Amino acid sequence: MHFLYFDPGLGAMIIQTIIAAVAGVILFSKNLMYKIKLFLGLAKKDKDDVFDDIDIKDSDIDNN
Amino acid sequence: MQSKNAHASSFRDPSGYVVIDDNAVKRVINPIYFKQYKALTETGFYQNLFNNGLLIPHKEISANDDRIIIEAEKIPFVTYPYEWSFNMYKEAALLTLKLQKYSLEKGFSLKDASSFNVTFYKGKAIFIDTLSFDFYIDNSPWRAYKQFITHFFGPLVLAHYHGSQMLKLLSTFMDGIPVKMISSLLPTKTKLSPTLYSNIHLLAKLEDKHNEDYNGEAKIGSLSKKGQLNIIETLYDYIKKLKLKEHSEWGNYYDKTNYSDSAFDEKSKTINQWVNKLQPKTVIDIGGNDGTFVRKLQQPLELALVSDIDNNAVDFNHKTMKVNKETFMLPFALDVLAPTPAIGLNNKERDSFLDRITALAPDVTMALAIIHHISLSGNVPFKRSVEFFSKFSEHLIIEFPRRDDSWVQRLLNNKADFKDHFDFYNLENFVHAYSELFEIIEQKAISDSKRVIFLMKNKL
Secondary structure (H helix, E strand, O other): OOOOOOOOOHHHHHHHHHHHHHHHHHHHHHHHHHHHHHHHOOOOOOOOOOOOOOOOOOOOOOOO | OOOOOEOOOOOOOOOEEEEEEOOEEEEEEOHHHHHHHHHHHHOOHHHHHHHOOOEOOEEEEEEOOOOEEEEEOOOOOOOOHHHOOHHHHHHHHHHHHHHHHHHHHOOEEEOOOOHHHEEEEOOEEEEOOHHHEEEOOOOOOOOOHHHHHHHHHHHHHHHHHHOHHHHHHHHOOOOOOOHHHHHHHOOHHHHHOHHHHHHHHHHHHHHHHHHHOOOOOOOOOOOOHHHHHHHHHHHHHHHHHOOOHHHHHOOOHHHHOOOOHHHHHHHHHHHHHHHHHHOOOEEEEEOOOOOHHHHOOOOOOOEEEEEEOOHHHHHHHHHHHHHHOOOOEEEEEOOOOOOOOOEOHHHOOEOOHHHHHHHHOOOEEEEOOOHHHHHHHOOOOHHHHHHHHOOOOOEEEEEEEOOOOHHHHHHHHHOHHHHHHHOOOOHHHHHHHHHHHEEEEEEEEEOOOOEEEEEEEEOO
């Protein structure tokens, strides 16, 4: 059920198909580059990074 | 269904509304959202987000056919997007994308992606709009996509190119910065970036084109879940890597001060003696830079607000907070000469800084090495600045750099011909003006410096 209490923007709804295609290409080439770098031993982790990965883990344990 | 006592910012979403009842934050859920609420509760969706500290925890306190009432954990001080530093903003954006990805995996979807749905609590960004999750409909695009661009992605990219001051735009454009404006503000070279071109420039073009489609003739395409996840993941990667160009300019502030090591230690020792005696649970350090001084306090604190006018200092504080995994620290940007105003419908949707800080009433206010900036750079008479400081705390610890202090001299010399107009700036006038509203309990001149620190008690 959708409540349209704000305007999602018609253009923005239509364009997502295109953006998703572009995003697919970006992710594909990125993974490819990463695999090549990994193969050549060039992959490194950013030490300054304080942010996690995108995934949220399912857990019954309280992480706080 | 809307209640008379609904919170002034809670009227857009028909799923429910927030009421502040006897200092508790309660959310009334309307029958229209029962199905979603039950699914989110029964599948353990809410619980897992609570466990991960990503959604403000709530408990159900009553339920009948007309409404379900839940009580949410109360956040003592809510900060708004236009008070965040660049990396705080980033953290909030990444949280929103994280939640959307998790929602999609569990068969839900965020129905809005407003930056006001996030705030900072216990050292991290947390989502506070419990009713923002809806069922995912197969192959439908993300309804909140444009909102994400105008509330998060756009402002962050603008800040990357033009500096962190861009983040303040949200206080004017509460509903997000218009896509067309984001597009026009970005350098032309950004059109060469596939991510920026598709998510901003192309979006602006299409929004423009369909602006006049009043009859709803255009067809909304379908988008596979995989496609939507692709968008979310590229945005996540892009934002995660975004950096502020000006960041490197922020040197070591404490190297630039005119303090000798012994004077700094004496100042810190004296403040600790006073604070240990007062045993505060909450403090606010106004002009607290990167939080260095608050971290020197021996007294364990529940909450320490550290504000500074310099977005980069706030950013540095945020980073230290993340690295040390501190839960008591809350950094935010604040200009004492123009504190965050109340905005939105009836001027009541987002509270002013003064309203929020008066409600919190921190036990101690610290104002170290800031009065000369307020008085001399801001041309603020003592009797006006004391009004500000007297509004929220019982105790005030304030540092006064005397007229012969090198920083004060520098500020005075900047005044050139008007230097004489600032004759009022001396210790005697300061004490006189501040004694009107405060009782001076202790005062101590820091040796090897031209500064005096005061412990004062509010007379109000």
